[in-house]
Amino acid sequence: MNVTITPPDQLQAEGGFSFKYGDEAIFFDRTPRTEGISRILIKVHPDCRVRVSAPVHATDDEVLAAVKKRGRWIYLQLKEFKAQLAHITPRQYISGESHYYLGKQYLLKVIEAPNETQGVKLLRGKLEVSVRKKSSSKVKALLEDWYKAKSKEVFARRLDAMLDQALWVDERPPIRILTMQTQWGSCSPNGRLTLNPQLVKSPRECIDYVILHELCHIAEHNHGEGFYRLMKQVMPNWEVVKVRLDGMAATLLNGF
CATH class of the missing domain: 3.30.2010.10 (Metalloproteases ("zincins"), catalytic domain)
Structure with a gap:
């Protein structure tokens, strides 16, 4: 599948970032990494949030390029977590759970x-x-x-x-x-x-x-x-x- 990146100016206007993998739009947040660390870290959480930790000096284009490179992995992680969440019944805290x-x-x-x-x-x-x-x-x-x-x-x-x-x-x-x-x-x-x-x-x-x-x-x-x-x-x-x-x-x- 091809990955397309939404322009940074449009994303920042919406308060976040996103990219498209195939026909699916995937949104993510950018957070600063500890000073002195140069690598960009991408995490997909069980609640299907995607968080990208990047050095303060990294440009938005560099962050988006790193996300684009891991597009397939992010897509598959999200697919797996969504499948898990679909089978989870909210807790009611009653006997039998x-x-x-x-x-x-x-x-x-x-x-x-x-x-x-x-x-x-x-x-x-x-x-x-x-x-x-x-x-x-x-x-x-x-x-x-x-x-x-x-x-x-x-x-x-x-x-x-x-x-x-x-x-x-x-x-x-x-x-x-x-x-x-x-x-x-x-x-x-x-x-x-x-x-x-x-x-x-x-x-x-x-x-x-x-x-x-x-x-x-x-x-x-x-x-x-x-x-x-x-x-x-x-x-x-x-x-x-x-x-x-x-x-x-x-x-x-x-x-x-």
Whole structure:
């Protein structure tokens, strides 16, 4: 398929950028990259947003040329995520729903208990949520708190395990838990890891992959050859694990 680029002046007038792949218009946002990084990074998120991170000095024409070069890949990524989203039913937080934890599915059981403490328990293959009065918003809030608490425990354990492989890390980095719509994790310039609590819904190897990915950024701050060489050393099958996590992303990020 041929790729055509919408003129930059027209796009900026509309508040964004777009290009056409075949007959389909694909829109994307441009965000600035960390100073000193020269590469243009293109990401397609599970909610079908396309984000292009580019150095401040890169012209719009250069950004559009980079997007044009990856047009087929962007189109196929969007096609895959749209197919996933088409089969996702919005959460209602009622008994009988299926929710994930550490890669396994658990049935949700909502129990109305006016005189008992409200909370979440994982019992006999079910996620039991006790509420004083049945309310979808309350069940959602309790589940959100439970996932965040579990993520702190699980991520701390997996970080300790991954540090045995990350020999370049001198001190145990601090972890921040933050719900994000389009990221599993990030690493700040001073080495603090930020992890998405919804990652705790994924299999352990996926959690390990994200933690190792961010630990590699302590040594390699961008996605250059050195970064991928380091990832290959500590997790030879990281690409397979990434594909697995990407395939679950639309489902796992569909709210708590």
